[in-house]
Amino acid sequence: MRSHGSASSGTISSMAGFSQSAPGQVPAGSTDHGNCPPPGLQHQRPGKYAVNRQRTRVPILIRAFCVLLLGLFCFQAISEYLSSSITLGVVIQEDGSKVRIIAIRDNSPAQKAGVPAHNTLKAINGHAIQSVLDVTPLLKETRGHSVTLTLDQNQISRDILVTPGVPANYRSLVLNFLILVIYISIGIAAIKASGIDSRTRQLAWFSFAVALDITTYINISYWPGSQILYIGFKQMLAVLQFALLFHLLSMIPKPAPWMKLPYMPAAIYILSLSFHFLWFLLGFNIIFPGSRIANLSRFVIDNNVSFISWGLIVFCVLVYQYFTAREPKGRQQVKWILLSIIPWIILQLSDLFVPNTSWVYSDWYALADKFTHMLLPVGILATIFSYNLLDLSDLFPRKFFYSLLATAVLAFPGLAIVETGIYVSNQINHNAAIWLSSLAMLALGYTFSPLRDRLIQLLEGRSWYKQHHLGRDLRKLAEELTDMDGLEEIERQLTSRLASLMHSQGVVLHLNPGLPDSRASYGSKEEPVACWIGLNSERICLEDLELSRLLAPLHLGHPGETNPLLRKLYRHGLELIVPLHLHGEHLGTLMIGRSLGRHRYSWRETELLNLFAQNISAKFANALLHSQLQFDELTGLYRRKAILERLEQCIQDYRKTAQVFSIAMIDLDDFKMVNDRHGHLEGDRILIRAAATAREMLSKEDRLGRYGGEEFLLVMPGRDAKGAAWLCEHVRWAMEDLQHQDGSATTVSIGIAEIREASDNSLSLEEQAMKLIALADKRLYKAKAEGKNRISYELPVQC
Numbered sequence: 001m002r003s004h005g006s007a008s009s010g011t012i013s014s015m016a017g018f019s020q021s022a023p024g025q026v027p028a029g030s031t032d033h034g035n036c037p038p039p040g041l042q043h044q045r046p047g048k049y050a051v052n053r054q055r056t057r058v059p060i061l062i063r064a065f066c067v068l069l070l071g072l073f074c075f076q077a078i079s080e081y082l083s084s085s086i087t088l089g090v091v092i093q094e095d096g097s098k099v100r101i102i103a104i105r106d107n108s109p110a111q112k113a114g115v116p117a118h119n120t121l122k123a124i125n126g127h128a129i130q131s132v133l134d135v136t137p138l139l140k141e142t143r144g145h146s147v148t149l150t151l152d153q154n155q156i157s158r159d160i161l162v163t164p165g166v167p168a169n170y171r172s173l174v175l176n177f178l179i180l181v182i183y184i185s186i187g188i189a190a191i192k193a194s195g196i197d198s199r200t201r202q203l204a205w206f207s208f209a210v211a212l213d214i215t216t217y218i219n220i221s222y223w224p225g226s227q228i229l230y231i232g233f234k235q236m237l238a239v240l241q242f243a244l245l246f247h248l249l250s251m252i253p254k255p256a257p258w259m260k261l262p263y264m265p266a267a268i269y270i271l272s273l274s275f276h277f278l279w280f281l282l283g284f285n286i287i288f289p290g291s292r293i294a295n296l297s298r299f300v301i302d303n304n305v306s307f308i309s310w311g312l313i314v315f316c317v318l319v320y321q322y323f324t325a326r327e328p329k330g331r332q333q334v335k336w337i338l339l340s341i342i343p344w345i346i347l348q349l350s351d352l353f354v355p356n357t358s359w360v361y362s363d364w365y366a367l368a369d370k371f372t373h374m375l376l377p378v379g380i381l382a383t384i385f386s387y388n389l390l391d392l393s394d395l396f397p398r399k400f401f402y403s404l405l406a407t408a409v410l411a412f413p414g415l416a417i418v419e420t421g422i423y424v425s426n427q428i429n430h431n432a433a434i435w436l437s438s439l440a441m442l443a444l445g446y447t448f449s450p451l452r453d454r455l456i457q458l459l460e461g462r463s464w465y466k467q468h469h470l471g472r473d474l475r476k477l478a479e480e481l482t483d484m485d486g487l488e489e490i491e492r493q494l495t496s497r498l499a500s501l502m503h504s505q506g507v508v509l510h511l512n513p514g515l516p517d518s519r520a521s522y523g524s525k526e527e528p529v530a531c532w533i534g535l536n537s538e539r540i541c542l543e544d545l546e547l548s549r550l551l552a553p554l555h556l557g558h559p560g561e562t563n564p565l566l567r568k569l570y571r572h573g574l575e576l577i578v579p580l581h582l583h584g585e586h587l588g589t590l591m592i593g594r595s596l597g598r599h600r601y602s603w604r605e606t607e608l609l610n611l612f613a614q615n616i617s618a619k620f621a622n623a624l625l626h627s628q629l630q631f632d633e634l635t636g637l638y639r640r641k642a643i644l645e646r647l648e649q650c651i652q653d654y655r656k657t658a659q660v661f662s663i664a665m666i667d668l669d670d671f672k673m674v675n676d677r678h679g680h681l682e683g684d685r686i687l688i689r690a691a692a693t694a695r696e697m698l699s700k701e702d703r704l705g706r707y708g709g710e711e712f713l714l715v716m717p718g719r720d721a722k723g724a725a726w727l728c729e730h731v732r733w734a735m736e737d738l739q740h741q742d743g744s745a746t747t748v749s750i751g752i753a754e755i756r757e758a759s760d761n762s763l764s765l766e767e768q769a770m771k772l773i774a775l776a777d778k779r780l781y782k783a784k785a786e787g788k789n790r791i792s793y794e795l796p797v798q799c
């Protein structure tokens with residue numbers, strides 16, 4: 001494979017017969033591919049050169065993790081239900097040895113009882129409170145009953161009677177569940193596509209980390225166990241999310257310079273986690289209690305300073321990526337994420353700068369927090385969607401996806417009507433009404449197919465949707481090509497299907513020497529395509545374009561294009577040149593003609609094609625390797641093993657379908673003398689030209705291989721001995737035109753055998769092949785003995 005990287009000497013014009021076949025190359029000038037590699041490759045063994053598929057199944061560990069997440073969510077729901085019955089609605093914080101009430105939640109029992117904020121909570125039911133951890137056990141003891149809170153207000157004690165308990169916040173749970181589903185879905189989809197791009201893998205880890213965070217929002221004080229450990233776990237999880245996000249965003253659209261430094265990704269995780277761990281140890285007085293640095297750390301933790309700083313760092317990274325992205329598509333991708341992350345950053349900053357602390361504990365803040373949490377994955381998803389790396393239909397069945405959408409469309413009017421009805425009639429409480437109406441809407445949305453079908457029509461007609469489908473179709477095509485055998489078949493399918501998928505005038509696949517030359521799939525106009533591959537008078541040479549140096553797709557037709565050759569190609573209808581690379585090695589190019597729809601290909605389409613070309617490169621590398629293994633490097637004919645495989649195939653067909661065939665052993669006469677007189681180089685030249693001359697006489701079905709030194713084996717499917725003799729006679733005549741240096745003619749002796757003469761079903765394929773060859777060989781020696789330059793055969797006796 002190595003040698004082909006530099007030898008990109010395959011001229012596009014070679015189909016027009018301009019090619020000078022170098023030794024070992026298959027002359028591409030011949031339109032009759034009788035013995036060229038493509039037809040021969042049709043019988044490749046399936047699976048022998050299979051390429052790894054890009055898409056992977058979801059690993060069992062990830063599935064188990066998703067189940068764990070759902071389990072944690074159930075635990076969260078139970079916790080919410082249990083702890084809501086003892087909720088007072090006060091937000092407390094330790095301040096030295098005191099516990100201070102820093103905020104009162106909206107509509108909470110504390111607010112209704114008139115508990116003021118910014119006081120010290122001295123006791124509950126007469127039991128002194130010294131730590132925030134003392135509160136929950138006391139409330140649990142008096143579950144369902146009123147409690148007396150003793151507050152210290154400006155050195156004056158005051159008792160307030162409060163009845164704990166609020167309705168469980170199902171709305172927040174539903175939102176949490178929604179966020180969880182979004183993140184798990186993104187994680188799974190990204191894992192499935194992780195072979196394509198490392199960014200998707202990164203996105204998967206980030207999504208799972210957020211999902212874990214969402215499911216572990218638990219009122220831990222309700223449960224026995226170490227609160228400090230829980231807080232530590234949550235803090236570290238939050239830092240991990242930021243590190244993952246920082247890593248992910250530093251790679252969109254292209255890796256930022258710092259990500260290219262050695263060990264940088266590892267450093268990001270290790271440093272951020274260990275720093276935060278240190279902060280945590282200091283802030284919770286686990287080490288150096290009471291020191292200034294410990295107090296500072298506590299301030300950092302209490303005010304979310306580190307997370308806000310992270311948010312700002314992430315924001316700066318995005319701005320940097322936006323301004324340094326070279327291509328518009330890169331900027332667009334960053335823009336999506338920026339738009340989705342800005343509300344979250346603003347909300348976090350409001351935490352610091354809004355003087356009214358109760359804002360942070362208000363219902364509005366909780367709602368905004370949930371929505372900004374949802375916005376970020378939606379932004380990232382939109383970016384990934386615009387990359388076309390993920391296919392949503394892999395994740396959800398198409399109809400289910402549209403049913404959900406139909407549900408959402410119905411939800412607004414439907415919820416209003418159903419909920420109002422239930423609420424007004426006062427049969428059922430408000431939270432249950434929401435659940436019930438949601439379920440009703442889901443059922444309606446799923447079964448209401450007219451709306452679903454209308455949505456399909458509306459959305460799938462949109463150009464972005466078409467592009468999304470193009471991505472999916474290209475991936476499918478790449479997979480199908482991977483499963484295909486036979487280079488000619490691959491080329492035919494690739495060019496014709498690609499032309500139809502891209503609605504293009506035509507597609508040409510040009511592979512480097514060592515593989516057969518360009519194939520074209522013609523769209524409506526043959527003329528332009530003919531020009532790219534040099535079929536018409538304007539000869540265009542690939543060497544002049546230096547396509548082997550092309551690393552990214554080349555979009556022709558820019559107004560400022562200075563290269564006259566590229567301008568010419570564009571005038572003739574070529575619009576895109578996409579290189580095929582594997583591990584930095586240039587394998588060939590895909591040339592895409594202009595769109596029949598008369599629009600220019602968008603950058604997304606170009607990007608999709610580029611991804612597609614990367615996907616199929618491995619396939620062509622395999623084909624290249626296979627062709628090298630199959631063909632004799634001197635003559636370009638099949639090697640002995642390959643031609644014997646073809647012979648065995650014919651025997652098998654004969655046994656199945658009784659299709660007659662013949663073989664011929666062709667041997668150059670007095671070749672030793674040629675070598676002795678003119679040298680081995682001249683001998684080689686004669687061998688190459690003899691092979692080419694013989695090949696030109698053959699039809700598409702005939703196969704010619706180099707059996708040994710100057711001896712060739714010809715397999716002729718469908719020809720009986722008479723037909724084979726006729727063909728071989730022509731080969732013998734043609735050889736006479738091939739002159740040695742001294743002007744003497746090249747002659748050959750040929751022995752022919754037909755399968756019916758040696759057929760024996762009791763023999764194995766290999767034995768049968770040898771028997772037939774032995775018969776042809778016997779006749780070859782007969783021809784030699786009778787004076788050379790003749791053919792020898794026998795017509796089978798008809799009974």
Ligand SMILES: Nc1nc2c(ncn2[C@@H]2O[C@H](COP(=O)(O)OP(=O)(O)OP(=O)(O)O)[C@@H](O)[C@H]2O)c(=O)[nH]1
Nearest residue numbers: 667668669670671672673675680681683684709710
């Ligand atoms: N130049 C060159 N010579 C080869 C190659 N392979 C085999 N030969 C030569 O082909 C010659 C075959 O000689 P012989 O088997 O005696 O046959 P011959 O001289 O053709 O005589 P007849 O078969 O009786 O006509 C030998 O001299 C080999 O060295 C090759 O790849 N290149």
